[in-house]
Amino acid sequence: MTDAAPALPLVRTVAELRAVVADWRRQGFSVGFVPTMGALHEGHLGLVREAGALADRVVASVFVNPTQFAAHEDLGTYPRQEERDAQLLASAGCALMFAPSVEEMYPQGFATGVTVGGPSQGLETDFRPHFFAGVAVVVAKLLNQARADVAVFGEKDYQQLMVIQQMTRDLDIPTRIVGAATARDGHGLALSSRNAYLSQDELEVARRLNGVLAEAAVQASSRRPLPAVERDAYSALLKAGFERVDYVAVRRAEDLSVFSDGVVDGPGRILAAAWLGRTRLIDNMAVAAPPG
Amino acid sequence: MTDAAPALPLVRTVAELRAVVADWRRQGFSVGFVPTMGALHEGHLGLVREAGALADRVVASVFVNPTQFAAHEDLGTYPRQEERDAQLLASAGCALMFAPSVEEMYPQGFATGVTVGGPSQGLETDFRPHFFAGVAVVVAKLLNQARADVAVFGEKDYQQLMVIQQMTRDLDIPTRIVGAATARDGHGLALSSRNAYLSQDELEVARRLNGVLAEAAVQASSRRPLPAVERDAYSALLKAGFERVDYVAVRRAEDLSVFSDGVVDGPGRILAAAWLGRTRLIDNMAVAAPPG
Incomplete structure (x- = not known):
């Protein structure tokens, strides 16, 4: 070392x-x-x-x-x-x-x-x-x-x-x-070889991806209906400056199957892919199972 | 033993x-x-x-x-x-x-x-x-x-x-x-678990599959055009008593690709599948490369 x-x-x-x-x-x-x-x-x-x-x-x-x-x-x-x-x-x-x-x-x-x-x-x-x-x-x-x-x-x-x-x-x-576990920079941005493609302005936007997902994960864990969670996260990413969002979705952590009741009822994962210029970034994080 | x-x-x-x-x-x-x-x-x-x-x-x-x-x-x-x-x-x-x-x-x-x-x-x-x-x-x-x-x-x-x-x-x-190498009975029939399905009459027919392929292999090795070899073998199988022939074909031995010139110009394999009642038999054998 x-x-x-x-x-x-x-x-x-x-x-x-x-x-x-x-x-x-x-x-x-x-x-x-x-x-x-x-x-x-x-x-x-x-x-x-x-x-x-x-x-x-x-x-x-x-x-x-x-x-x-x-x-x-x-x-x-x-x-x-x-x-x-x-x-x-x-x-x-x-x-x-x-x-x-x-x-x-x-x-x-x-x-x-x-x-x-x-x-x-x-x-x-x-x-x-x-x-x-x-x-x-x-x-x-x-x-x-x-x-x-x-x-x-x-x-x-x-x-x-x-x-x-x-x-x-x-x-x-x-x-x-x-x-x-995903390694992140001091601002929470997941490290990626493709981050090298980002301009300084794009980098500022990219660093907001993690926070949007974290906020959505908290909402999902509190049993807010997933269509609403995902829709709001999608809008938040566009508002943060991403030019296009391929997906932002909450799935079961173990096999990525959907929560068929539309709310989180066990360990989940929120996953997203979004674009800045010609660079496509992905990130994800755990969604805690609701208490009880 | x-x-x-x-x-x-x-x-x-x-x-x-x-x-x-x-x-x-x-x-x-x-x-x-x-x-x-x-x-x-x-x-x-x-x-x-x-x-x-x-x-x-x-x-x-x-x-x-x-x-x-x-x-x-x-x-x-x-x-x-x-x-x-x-x-x-x-x-x-x-x-x-x-x-x-x-x-x-x-x-x-x-x-x-x-x-x-x-x-x-x-x-x-x-x-x-x-x-x-x-x-x-x-x-x-x-x-x-x-x-x-x-x-x-x-x-x-x-x-x-x-x-x-x-x-x-x-x-x-x-x-x-x-x-x-394929194990055969005393009449040249390739041993197969599915041979157990055959009646005595069907067994007699089945035993002719090997000979038809052997004859076709000799023809193919002597550069007879493969469409003629395959057509004649197909007819011979029906004449021998097979009820249906799925295929009888000569291919390159190494990868089963076709001889694109329609004649054997290297090591080959003749392969066939044919039906007796509800039993489907397959067999194959080497086709020697033509001399020279």
Whole structure:
């Protein structure tokens, strides 16, 4: 955890990754895994530290997965900074960086898809219909490549976390999936690689997302009807300066199913996606079950 | 290999399966796996022996997977004979039988699908459109449950073998997939659990399937145009007494793609599916690449 971090071992092929992990196993070490798309920030480093608390050795992948971007999305401009990422990972206690090429992950003739129902329904899927199919395939591959005991994903992408837990359970992938709390800046803004796209004015607006959700979460916990809670939060986001709101919705925390009575009657989660210029931000937080 | 086979250990849960396999690993044993739907015959036992030649300990699963049967198919009548299966597996050197319930494999809320393109296109898919999706999910699960070094599948279901190899490679499931030659009776009929459905008259017809394919394979290898080869084989099957032919087709052996020039120019495979009464039989065999 110093500025002068040691050089981090880097592998680019699945065979090399497996050789290192197998060597760790022979030495009796448990293995933790943190998949990332690089452009690392303090949020990712928290995931690495969490994995380090749960396992003896941590491997992190850095792979900007093209199959989870739609044609009009920001695959081409998504920030890439591999050397800096390696330094940051080393400083957080990561023992190996796995940075495969697109060809290593999706060789000629690749033909398999993974679809996950349940928690993938609605929310992100309404606006990024191909997203979770891309996520599910790449995460299934990465988990099977790394064969870790535990993998840590951020709650920042809460629906993604739910989808990955569902898939891992359903396909019996023998890795425990752990969610880690969202890292935020001093103003409550969830850390995101995409925050780098924001102008100073946009950043001011972005920092209000968290507060709008917190206020709505309190209302939802007090059994205010969810259509009203969601409508008011939607208006509040526009009033705060967001140019467009894809969704703001309260769902059951455990599987993102809807509260069918229209009020919160157990642990919930409020989730939102909203736009500032060409930048799309997401955030979410817990909605406490009502007392009694 | 005696009539008085020892009792075979049986587990019904994934947790128990993993505990036995983990214990084998601790003892330094490699692990082979043979997935079956039970109703075992000499063909399955050959797969178990093949797995035993490739690994120190062999586990076989017996699970009639409902998701690979369509509503009108024979799920309800598919033969089940668990005690006899256990004896046969033990006699072939199997060390553990895994016979999970449907609830163990597909608990409430199961929501994940696996789709495999490439070799799944056409042939069986034209007539059993949901088949390979069901196969892919259950095999992905079983492979991840057993965590074997090697799994053996019969070439009798050649397209299935290709689909499973594609999926395993694409999802980086760390188990080597091996195909084993089709076991046949003294008349060349491929052994199949569904042969038990055949009357004596139907059995006589069924035994001609192999010969029709062998003749067509010779023609294809000698560069006779494939449309003519396939048309003549189709007619020959009807003339032999099959009531209906779903398909008879020559494809590339490596990935089941079509020979785009309409003649065999490399290793091929001829595959067929045909009906006798309510019984659907499949078979296939190698088509040698033309000389030169």
